[in-house]
Each structure stands twice: as structure tokens, then as C-alpha cells.
Amino acid sequence: MKLRTNRASPFARKVRIAAREAGLGGRIEEIETPVSPVAANDELAxxxxxxKIPALVTGAGEVLYDSAVICEYLDTLHEGVKLFPAAGPRRFAALRLQALADGILDAAVLCRYETFARPQPLRWAEWIEGQQRKIFGGLAALETGVDGWSGEFGIGQIGAACVLGYLDFRFPDWDWRTGRPRLVQWYETAARRPSVRDTAPS
Amino acid sequence: MKLRTNRASPFARKVRIAAREAGLGGRIEEIETPVSPVAANDELAxxxxxxKIPALVTGAGEVLYDSAVICEYLDTLHEGVKLFPAAGPRRFAALRLQALADGILDAAVLCRYETFARPQPLRWAEWIEGQQRKIFGGLAALETGVDGWSGEFGIGQIGAACVLGYLDFRFPDWDWRTGRPRLVQWYETAARRPSVRDTAPS
Structure with a gap:
């Protein structure tokens, strides 16, 4: 399989971590692919x-996207502990946590574009503030929820690790750790997993 | 169940159509909720x-989001034709089509914010062009794919209907119909479904 990825992308990182957790790392060729929201890229398109990345070309030559779809697909290719609970309340708790992490990441990536890609005179402070409300509201929900994760490291926790890694990478000044001791403690352990350590953004 | 929704939101519409297709319309109270990317909303938060909307409060008092998670949850509550294939290639084709529709909608909503919410002097033409590449690339993929849908109306087709309805609603000048005869023909039939007709944006 071939994965279009980028070492800075938190959504591609979700897939890279999921692949490693599922024991599939060796079956996926990672193709570093530069992306920009304002540049054409005919090869990726x-x-x-x-x-957008990530995009996975399967063994059958099908292309899958987005990160949630790719992760669920990879989870069908192994017999280990599943990253997606099969059904019931545990499944929907995991999917909601993934959606929470993806939503925080969407907002954080929009902040990155606003403060980095967009020409300085065109930046809009209220846009950043609106996205930060989502990010900090989302972090508060993670801090509240983390005690219920009880050692699990499934698709929701993979998303949470990508959120915290991305904030450290792009917005260290926001200091997500202050006031979130349980999330800090959880992340210290999560960040030592080989799948997380080996996919650190750069 | 209670659904936070908004008659202009294409993502909320996905859920509203899915609920009706699943025969659950009568069990869901739709609560019209104004949203803005730059305004606080403590009640929704x-x-x-x-x-963000949609958000569903289940019968057990749990809150679910985003639209994909809510739709998959609703699909577990009925015994009719499932909107999400259970497994295998059909499932991943449906999930990819949903992701394609959601990605077009994300780009279209960002265009809406850029051209409506953001103050005029802060708008960035290249941002719009970049999002339009995603939208028109996505429409081309829908035009190519529509012949393979063979009468199905599952989660992917629900997403596609929401895309076309949103473009008609917010960007009629873009004229998505030109050069896409198969998609036009498909949408003429889809738009007559009660679930689609009853949820038209306004």
C-alpha cells in the first residue's frame, strides 16, 4: 500500500500511528507529499x-481518504486489538472522541493557515479567536474525558495524541498544558509509544 | 432525541435526511440553532x-457529533435498508463517497465564510481559488462516479445531495450543472425524495 503523507500533517499522522499500532507499518510505503491550501498539485489531485493528505492507495489500487476512512480500513487488515470498537456505546464513544480530535485539528490547521499562509494584511483576529474557542473548548473536553480512557489506545486516543503533538509543534506559545494536569500525565505516557514517537511532526 | 440543527447547514442536513430515510424523523426534535464561526455560543458549546452543528442528544442523554458519527448512530436504530454498508468494499466505497462530499462541503463553507462573514478588505482571492479547486475537482469525481451508484441512496448519496443543494443555495453563479449531465440527471431524481425535499436549505 502507498500512503500520501507529510511529516507536518496531524491528519496524516493519525494514519501513520494507526498503521503502526495495527502492525501494518511495514506494509505501507509512505510518500512524502508537500501540500498547500493555495497551490495546485495535479499529481495529488x-x-x-x-x-489533501492523507490518501491511501490500497493493495487493490483503490484510493481511500480521509484519515478516518483510512484508519477504519487499516483496522480490518489485522487480527490484533482493534482500534475501532465494533459496535455499541464503546464504538460511538470512540467515534465521538475521534470527531472531537479531528475538530480541534481542523480549527488548529485553520489557525496555522491564517497566521502563516495568509498574507499579513488579510488576517482577521476574530477568526483566530473563534477557532481558538473550539480548540480550548475541545481541550477542556479532553481533560474531562481522559480519566475514562483507562489505558485504551484506540482511534480516539490516536486523535488526541495528534492534537497535542500538533499544538506543541505549531503553537507552543499557547501552552496547552497549563490547567490540564490529567491530559499532561496521559500524554507523557502516550508520547513514549513507538508509534507516537516514530511519527513526531517535523 | 434532540438535534441541534440549522436550516442553512449542509452538515445538519445530512443528518436530517438520514433520519428521514431511516424512518426516525418522528423521534427527533429539531432545535434550530444559529451558529457563526466568529461568535461565542455558550449553550451550544x-x-x-x-x-458546531449538528449535535445529537440521544435518548440516553449522550451528545454525539459530528454528522458522520450521528448518521452512523441513527443507522443502528432501525431495521430498514441500511445507510452504511456493514463491511467490505461496499462499506469503504460509501465512506469514501461521504468523505468526498464532506470535503467539498468543508471547502464550500470556507468559501462562504470568506465571501460573506469575513470583512471585505481581509478577503484573499487565492484562498477562494484553492478551495474551488477542491470543489470542482470533487464535482468531477462525483460526475465520474454517479453511474456506479445504481439507484442506491445511502450515506454517500445523502452527502452528494447536500453538496448540490448547498451549491444551489449559496453559490448559484458557479453553475455546477454545466458539463455534468449525469450528476444533473441523478440530482433531479434525488431531489424528489421526501427526505431531500423536506430539508431544502433556507
Whole structure:
């Protein structure tokens, strides 16, 4: 399988961590692919019309996206502990946690574009503030929820690790750790997992 | 169940259509909820820390988001034709089509914010062009794929209907119909479904 990825992308990192947790790391060739929201990329667009990473080319030659779809697909290819609970309340708790992490990441990536890609005179402070409300509200929900994770490291926790790693990478000044001792403690352990350590953004 | 929704939101519409297709319309109270990416909304934030709609409060009092998670949850509550295939290639084709539709909608909603919410002097033409590449690339993929849908109306087709309805609603000048005859023909039939007709944006 071939994965279009990028070492800075938190959504691609979700897939890279999931692949390693599922024991599939050796079956996936990671193809570093630069992306920008304002640049055309015909090669990537042929695989994913949304011109986004991650995109996975399966062994059968099908292309899958987005990160949630790829992760669920990879989870069907192994017999270990599943990253997605099969059904019932545990499944929907995991999917909601993944959606929470993805939503925080969407907001954080929009902040990155606003403060880095967009020309300085066109930046809008209220936009950043609105996205930060989502990010800090989301972090508060993670801090509240973390005690219920009880050692699990499934798709929701993978998303949470990608959130915290991305904030450290792009927005260290926001200091997500202050006032969130349980999340800090959880992340200290999570960050030592080989799947997380080996996929640190750069 | 209670659904935080908004008659202009294409993501909320996905859930509203899915609920009707699943025969659950009568069990869901739809609560019209104004949202803005730059305004605080403490009431909504208490249910969804991402301050987004749709959000569903289940019968057990749990809150679920985002639209994909809510739709999959609703699909477990009925015994009719399932909106999400259970497994295998059909499941991943449906999930990819949903992701394609969601990605087009994300880009279209960002265009809406850029051209409506953001103050005029802060708008960035290249941002719009970048999002339009995703939208028109995505529409081309829908036009190519529609012949393979063979009468199915599952989660992927629900997403596609929400895309086309949203473009008609917010960007009629973009004229998505030109050059996409198969998608036009498909949408003419889809738009007559009661679930689609009853949830038209306004």
C-alpha cells in the first residue's frame, strides 16, 4: 500500500500511528507529499480530488481518504486489538472522541493557515479567536474525558495524541498544558509509544 | 432525541435526511440553532465543545457529533435498508463517497465564510481559488462516479445531495450543472425524495 503523507500533517499522522499500532507499518510505503491550501498539485489531485493528505492507495489500487476512512480500513487488515470498537456505546464513544480530535485539528490547521499562509494584511483576529474557542473548548473536553480512557489506545486516543503533538509543534506559545494536569500525565505516557514517537511532526 | 440543527447547514442536513430515510424523523426534535464561526455560543458549546452543528442528544442523554458519527448512530436504530454498508468494499466505497462530499462541503463553507462573514478588505482571492479547486475537482469525481451508484441512496448519496443543494443555495453563479449531465440527471431524481425535499436549505 502507498500512503500520501507529510511529516507536518496531524491528519496524516493519525494514519501513520494507526498503521503502526495495527502492525501494518511495514506494509505501507509512505510518500512524502508537500501540500498547500493555495497551490495546485495535479499529481495529488489525481488520487484525491480534494487535494489533501492523507490518501491511501490500497493493495487493490483503490484510493481511500480521509484519515478516518483510512484508519477504519487499516483496522480490518489485522487480527490484533482493534482500534475501532465494533459496535455499541464503546464504538460511538470512540467515534465521538475521534470527531472531537479531528475538530480541534481542523480549527488548529485553520489557525496555522491564517497566521502563516495568509498574507499579513488579510488576517482577521476574530477568526483566530473563534477557532481558538473550539480548540480550548475541545481541550477542556479532553481533560474531562481522559480519566475514562483507562489505558485504551484506540482511534480516539490516536486523535488526541495528534492534537497535542500538533499544538506543541505549531503553537507552543499557547501552552496547552497549563490547567490540564490529567491530559499532561496521559500524554507523557502516550508520547513514549513507538508509534507516537516514530511519527513526531517535523 | 434532540438535534441541534440549522436550516442553512449542509452538515445538519445530512443528518436530517438520514433520519428521514431511516424512518426516525418522528423521534427527533429539531432545535434550530444559529451558529457563526466568529461568535461565542455558550449553550451550544455545553453540548458540543467544537461549537458546531449538528449535535445529537440521544435518548440516553449522550451528545454525539459530528454528522458522520450521528448518521452512523441513527443507522443502528432501525431495521430498514441500511445507510452504511456493514463491511467490505461496499462499506469503504460509501465512506469514501461521504468523505468526498464532506470535503467539498468543508471547502464550500470556507468559501462562504470568506465571501460573506469575513470583512471585505481581509478577503484573499487565492484562498477562494484553492478551495474551488477542491470543489470542482470533487464535482468531477462525483460526475465520474454517479453511474456506479445504481439507484442506491445511502450515506454517500445523502452527502452528494447536500453538496448540490448547498451549491444551489449559496453559490448559484458557479453553475455546477454545466458539463455534468449525469450528476444533473441523478440530482433531479434525488431531489424528489421526501427526505431531500423536506430539508431544502433556507
Amino acid at each position: 489525481r488520487e484525491n480530488p480534494l487535494v | 455545553r453540548e458540543n465543545p467544537l461549537v
